Amino acid sequence: MQRLVYNMKYIDILERKLGRKATKAEIEAFTVMWSEHCGYSHTKGYIRQLPRVGFGGNAGIVPLDDYHFIAFKVESHNHPSAVEPFNGAATGVGGIIRDILAMGARPTAVLDSLHMDKITEGIIDGISDYGNSIGVPTVGGELRISNYYKYNPLVNVMAVGIGKNEHLIPSMAKRAGQVIVIFGGATGRDGIHGASFASEDLTGEKATKLSIQVGDPFAEKMLIEAFLEMVEEGLVEGAQDLGAGGVLSATSELVAKADLGAVVHLERIALREPDMNPVEILISESQERMAVVTSPEKADRVIEIARKHLLFADIAAEVTKTGQYVAKYNGKTVIDVPAKLLEESPEESIYDYTPSEMPKFSWIKFKDIDAHEVFERYDYMVGTDTVVKPGYGPAVMRVKGSCGYSLVIHSRADLGFQDPYWAAYITLLESVRKTLAVGARPLAITDGINYADPDVEPEGLAAQMMGLKNACEFSNVPVASGNASLYNTYKGKGIPPTLVIGMIGKLEDLNVPRPKKGPVYALGFKDFELEREKILWNEIERIAKSGHFVVSMHDFSTMSTLKSELQNVGLEMKLKIPKCEPAHQLVVVFGDVETKLPKELIGYVR
């Protein structure tokens, strides 16, 4: 069959490493695995420099209390959402949920960071339809409306899960002789070369709907329950979700990380379209599938559990000690390459960036909208662990019988335009302020890099990554996971550098401050000086712990959501918007507080 064949960018490197001409199947396979989306060619050098914690699995891992870990990660689905908003956004939720699941955690919350030129119904519906069905609450997010995202909307979804320490699952195989069971929905042609498509400009014929995956939330829900049952029974020795790169990416990553090999039997993959050719089966990005590494004697039970949950399942591969990744179809070899080579995507050189003084930023405003019309279409309560609902800023969740955790997702594309270094820096600092404002202590972050063309403007990416690194070191908050979406361009014109930060924090006390009647103050400084930041943090922490509601926002003229939320609980907020620089050190405090910082009465809550 005829299909769009991508010009492979790194063909010369591939053939040099193979020491021969690449076959057609190999070109298809490596086009996927070495795409920017899978291979992180432009960013892995920068990522290596970040202070990291619990890094390297399907999602970042941080201990929460003595018994539980928290798994979390942000992922973008920008390109698919531009072409097919509903399924693009829906499968964005599905994909990141499976990353959390693969760590052995039950997904407990979703947040989304949306940058669009208007409220795109398809994107909201996609998130709502998928997230609501699978029973994971969408507890927060940010909604940034600006014309800069007319052709390249950004859909970044952050998912969080809680697991028991004894259930933490490695994202790799352990030894030869293990088997890999693939289970989930059936495999179709949807999403073939989705990874490659997501790594290019969005203009013209390449932006085809054929590269978009189609979501099936019911299958995802069954997959979640089936997988957690397998984990509970101790059957899962390693796991990887099937996302970009499908069977190929999941199975090769599992073995390559352990210097092992695999023999994959493609005829055992359940198909939705029976006439698919072997390479299509290998690289299809059909959703709602997982790969589980287990011992041969446990495989039957794994398959039984999957089938009980109405899913397809079969032993798709054996783990070998050869180090070769062999895919066969009815005994005939489709590809046979070193497993490591698939993982070793070429690395682009990184740029050194020397930060300069922070410039005087000018205001680039996002539209002020009441986000209720969006988040009231998401089930934010299922699971009965949502302590602070959307509308107040950061979300606060609890673990029944234990502590709580805060969730923030935040970005500053308005500054990104003007100085990517300081934009990244300030995004992180503001995330810390937001976390402290609900009485939480920051634990770690996940970073979502959204960038235009790194080949045209490499300095901006370098600046952004350096800003993130320095801010993490300044704040002593490590990075646990991340995602990079590059080539967010249309006809060569790109989006502003948009670094999305997802931060989790820990709360011992679940009595989070709420807005009460009384005076409202602006507290802090109208401009920004780095030396003052930690003084501000101490004040926010102290004031929040004394029971006062604190709002940290970058633009206080966009308080419609909070205002209408207060109206819902019978409070009326009347404020004179404090004037400040785009980069400032101002927070809004509800109630009378003693402080050494400058304080100005700006209004009342009645």
Next chain:
Amino acid sequence: MTRSFPKAQVVVYPGSNCDRDALWALKYVGFDAEFIGIHDHIDADLVILPGGFSYGDYLRVGAVAAREPIASEIKDFVNRGGLVIGICNGFQILIEMRLLSGALLQNSTGKFICKVVELEVSDITTPFTNYFIKGERILLPIAHGFGRYVKTDELKTNVVFRYTEDVNGSDEFIAGVSNNDKNVIGLMPHPERSIERLICSDDGLRVFLSAFNYIKLKKTQEDQKANAKVGV
């Protein structure tokens, strides 16, 4: 002699997603509670059909779940006087099973709605509402896309909860109904999500407390009768 404890079962359909919340609420008020699947047998005083998206709600909401083997178990249980609560998708399933009258259509806004709404308790004589005061206004969360209740049979519609304003286009603001025997109740709002002040409100707690005490009282009376018979 042993006195059996009020026992509840939550039916987990493929695609249910409020099953764990319902179990948590039942245990919170003291029920001996467990999950059962669609091929299991009912052995309980109270059965809950939880919220969620059974079979993805890809067909008419609740239509597939209403035709599972557990359906005849539930019908027998209801005929024996057993108590059943259907919440959200569970309400939709009860309607599809014709254990409750009416129909649940897509919200008049055409969109999913998740928020806390005010309700009025219209009937406090059911086993699920005797802890309320007649006409009392309470807060419960809703989270549904297909919650617009339409009356189809006046005689069989016993309204238990009403919204205090138009939320989703329901006839007469109806949010929950029972059968004429009042042992089966279905409602779109989620009482299991509002059992703690910390999380939402605790007005839903009384639905479970009502049922718990109703069952406890009934069991006590039965035990007394049995004891009187054998002359203990």
